[in-house]
Amino acid sequence: MNINLTLIAQLVSFAVFVWFTMKFVWPPLVKAMDERKAKIADGLAAAERGQHEQQLAEERAKQYLHEAKQQAAEIKAKAEKQAAMLIEEAKDKAFDEGNRQLAAAQAEIEQEVNRAREELRAKVAELALAGAEKILRKEIDADAHKDIVEAVANQI
Amino acid sequence: MAGTEITSAEYIKHHLTNLTFGNHPVHGWSFAHTAEDAKEMGFWAIHVDTMFWSIGLAVLFSFYFYKAARKASAGVPSGLQNFVEMIVDFVNESVRDSFSGKNNLAAPLALTIFCWVFLMNLMDLVPVDLIPRITGALGVHYMKVVPSTDPNVTFAMAFGVFLLIIFYSIKIKGVGGFVGELTGMPFQTDNMLLKPFTTVINLVLEGVNLIAKPISLSLRLFGNMYAGEMIFILISLMYSADWAMGIFGGTLQLVWAIFHILVITLQAFIFMTLTIVYLDMAHAEYH
Numbered sequence: 001m002n003i004n005l006t007l008i009a010q011l012v013s014f015a016v017f018v019w020f021t022m023k024f025v026w027p028p029l030v031k032a033m034d035e036r037k038a039k040i041a042d043g044l045a046a047a048e049r050g051q052h053e054q055q056l057a058e059e060r061a062k063q064y065l066h067e068a069k070q071q072a073a074e075i076k077a078k079a080e081k082q083a084a085m086l087i088e089e090a091k092d093k094a095f096d097e098g099n100r101q102l103a104a105a106q107a108e109i110e111q112e113v114n115r116a117r118e119e120l121r122a123k124v125a126e127l128a129l130a131g132a133e134k135i136l137r138k139e140i141d142a143d144a145h146k147d148i149v150e151a152v153a154n155q156i
Numbered sequence: 157m158a159g160t161e162i163t164s165a166e167y168i169k170h171h172l173t174n175l176t177f178g179n180h181p182v183h184g185w186s187f188a189h190t191a192e193d194a195k196e197m198g199f200w201a202i203h204v205d206t207m208f209w210s211i212g213l214a215v216l217f218s219f220y221f222y223k224a225a226r227k228a229s230a231g232v233p234s235g236l237q238n239f240v241e242m243i244v245d246f247v248n249e250s251v252r253d254s255f256s257g258k259n260n261l262a263a264p265l266a267l268t269i270f271c272w273v274f275l276m277n278l279m280d281l282v283p284v285d286l287i288p289r290i291t292g293a294l295g296v297h298y299m300k301v302v303p304s305t306d307p308n309v310t311f312a313m314a315f316g317v318f319l320l321i322i323f324y325s326i327k328i329k330g331v332g333g334f335v336g337e338l339t340g341m342p343f344q345t346d347n348m349l350l351k352p353f354t355t356v357i358n359l360v361l362e363g364v365n366l367i368a369k370p371i372s373l374s375l376r377l378f379g380n381m382y383a384g385e386m387i388f389i390l391i392s393l394m395y396s397a398d399w400a401m402g403i404f405g406g407t408l409q410l411v412w413a414i415f416h417i418l419v420i421t422l423q424a425f426i427f428m429t430l431t432i433v434y435l436d437m438a439h440a441e442y443h
Contacts, residue, residue: 002195003308004178006203010210010312017214017272018316022264025221029244030263032228039230 125153164393171284171389174203174306175298188298203306210303213275214268221271243271247428255432257328257439265320265435266428269313274424276304277381281413281420284388304381304423307374314374317431321369324438338362369434373427380423384416 132149169191176194177187178201187204188194194201224240233241247267255262279302288299303309325334341362343354391412394405 002174002176002197002201003311004176004197004199004201004203006174006201006206006306006308007312007315009202009207010309011316013207013211013214014268014272014313014316017218018261018265018268020218021221021268022261025218025225026244026264026267028225028228029221029241030248032230033241033245035230036233 121156124156128152128156167393168386168389170298171288171385172300173298174300175205175296176201177204178202203300203308205299205301206303206306206309209279209301210272210276210309213279213303214272217268217271217275221267243267250425250429251432254429255436255439257436259324259435259439261320262432262435266432269317269431270424270428273304273313273377273427274420276302276309277420277423279303280305280381280384280388280416283409284385284392302381302385304377305385307378310374310378311370313377313427314370317373317434318370321366321434321438324435328439338366369430373430373434377423377427380419384412384419387412 129149132152136149173191173194175187176197177185178194178197179185180188180193180197182196183193188197188201220236221240224237228237228241244267247270248263251263251266282301287301291297291299300306322334325337329337339355339358339362341358343358345351345354388409391405391409394401394408397405
């Protein structure tokens with residue numbers, strides 16, 4: 001409990017140890033810690049940057065995908081439209097062709113019918129005339145019954 | 157206990173006496189054999205046990221911290237470095253919180269104070285009879301193992317801090333600024349007749365303020381550790397009674413030791429923080 005020389009000795013040793021800490025202990029430790037802190041901060045920043053970049057890339061990929069999808073849809077729509085148009089055109093053509101052929105056939109038929117009819121008429125007239133000739137040769141004079149024969153021939 | 161026939165008072169007194177080496181008026185330079193001897197040696201005596209334990213602990217601290225500092229790198233820290241860095245970081249944080257000036261001494265000073273005071277206080281947790289018994293068997297009869305229960309230690313530290321306060325006060329503010337701070341506040345006057353009057357009052361007030369810093373710093377630590385040590389000694393007295401008291405004492409010692417862990421750390425922390433605060437005040441232009 002006495003205050004004595006110990007006080008001074010302690011004061012000196014205190015000063016020595018503080019000096020030692022200040023000179024050899026504190027600076028390297030704090031330097032290392034600061035360096036590590038900087039390193040960690042850099043690492044974290046890099047990680048964040050990477051994450052950000054990845055996010056950007058993802059977004060870009062999404063955009064590309066979206067665009068591609070849109071383009072594909074456009075192409076598909078165009079193709080469908082074209083196909084529909086082609087079909088429509090073909091249909092029209094076929095319809096026209098059919099009509100044309102039908103008309104031609106009908107015309108031909110009509111022609112044929114007309115011809116047949118003419119032929120038939122001529123033949124019947126001939127036949128009737130021949131028949132009538134035969135009958136008339138037997139019974140009547142051609143001049144006397146001429147108007148009747150003519151009327152029959154016209155009716156056919 | 158040291159002997160079979162000694163009384164409780166002697167036991168306590170024995171525990172509170174340092175191993176003193178000094179110039180005795182009768183025996184010359186020698187170890188003091190009794191507390192009275194030590195007292196008669198006056199100022200020119202040294203507490204060998206205090207010096208041994210405090211310097212030993214400081215060397216221990218310096219050794220491990222130096223070892224860590226030498227190998228310190230920015231890579232992944234290993235066990236010792238991790239531990240040391242944790243303490244350094246804690247001290248650094250405390251200094252940054254309460255020290256606004258720029259000073260390369262403040263943080264290492266705080267670290268040294270914190271670790272040294274902590275280690276010295278930690279010796280309090282060593283059972284009070286253990287080391288004195290061992291040294292007693294080796295022929296050294298007085299052995300106080302807790303350096304911070306020696307007022308020499310706490311006063312030396314506080315005095316060191318006090319010198320730094322004065323040094324930085326003068327360095328930052330100049331002699332005039334420092335004297336002005338001591339005499340110009342808290343009472344200020346422009347009246348030349350009143351000036352000497354206020355100067356004297358201010359000097360007394362600020363002087364007390366200044367002197368109170370190291371005294372409170374050292375007495376707080378000393379008082380806390382001395383009281384703690386005393387309680388350990390009183391508890392250990394119970395072991396000499398019957399077995400029931402012994403068990404009771406053992407429980408008490410455990411409880412007190414656990415509580416004392418808090419006191420030890422707290423006192424080291426307070427000493428460090430107040431040192432920083434005082435130095436910060438020394439750096440501040442006007443407070």
